[in-house]
Amino acid sequence: MRVLGIDPGSRYLGYGLVEWRGRAAAHVTSGVLKAEASQPLHRRLLRLSNQLQAVFELYQPDAVAVEGVFTHKNARSALILGHARCVPLLLAAQAGLEVYEYAPSRVKKSVGAGGGDSKDSVARMVARLLSLPNDFQRADVSDALAVALCHVHSLRMPRASTSGARRGAADSFLARLKPSVVRAAS
């Protein structure tokens, strides 16, 4: 099972592919796609779409995961984000894949970063969980890997989304993924 996590943006699009291998999630590939800020929006979207399509074709994900947007203070930035989110959604639909959305707080908890922690904390935990150096090119990359891990988690622990047991379920998941990492992070 390969899950492609995506952190969309109209200039930078982070992606991270994670594979569930029996008892642990492994990093397959990740990176950031870029579009020239000087280009008009429709050309930026095309540039990102073409690059992301190449990722889909090269790595053949089984599912796509993105952060859901549940609140947004600024309508203008929400509008731009909407354009950017459409790119992975369309490509996923074209490939016949399902798209899974997770609340940002759930994504953070899923990697053990805690709901209120910073992007640095997410990056640190993602690096530990996937045995990667914590030198992600941008937070978009670690955020994309985090949402991919969150989906892998939800597959392994389908009850994590119900009741007040989210945190416990996340801990259990982390424990099964990499026990030593969980201890180090707690």
Add this chain to the structure above:
Amino acid sequence: MRVLGIDPGSRYLGYGLVEWRGRAAAHVTSGVLKAEASQPLHRRLLRLSNQLQAVFELYQPDAVAVEGVFTHKNARSALILGHARCVPLLLAAQAGLEVYEYAPSRVKKSVGAGGGDSKDSVARMVARLLSLPNDFQRADVSDALAVALCHVHSLRMPRASTSGARRGAADSFLARLKPSVVRAAS
């Protein structure tokens, strides 16, 4: 010169193709594309994208025009609108076409409906200007035709977008399009 006007939405996408023929703009085709509300967003976007791509292939527009979004009160609906707007922008970019955006007030003025008038007024004026019955399936269709007409207008009257002479420029344009209609509407 064929201009495809689009009024995007995540359930209904209005389109209207207008051709400039020397001294007048003529209606080529128009309609509304639909996506099932029961489908998840990524499948709705794909459905609309596939249908709109067929319109592009069948009618070979030279340019695409959409209403710009300059203010939006609700961030949630702005986010959904952003997803929906991405569909025509991506298809236009894939076809190598430029995308032109016009303020809603300018679109209304361009067809002689006045900035504060209702969608009914836009539909009535679009029907008159293009010699169509005023029985558009949805306002999305007349709005799409209106923004296409607005772009044709801007091509003929490039100064319309500057200074306080917008209304006069729009009237002049309308006068050249269909003098009797302009009188009837004034």
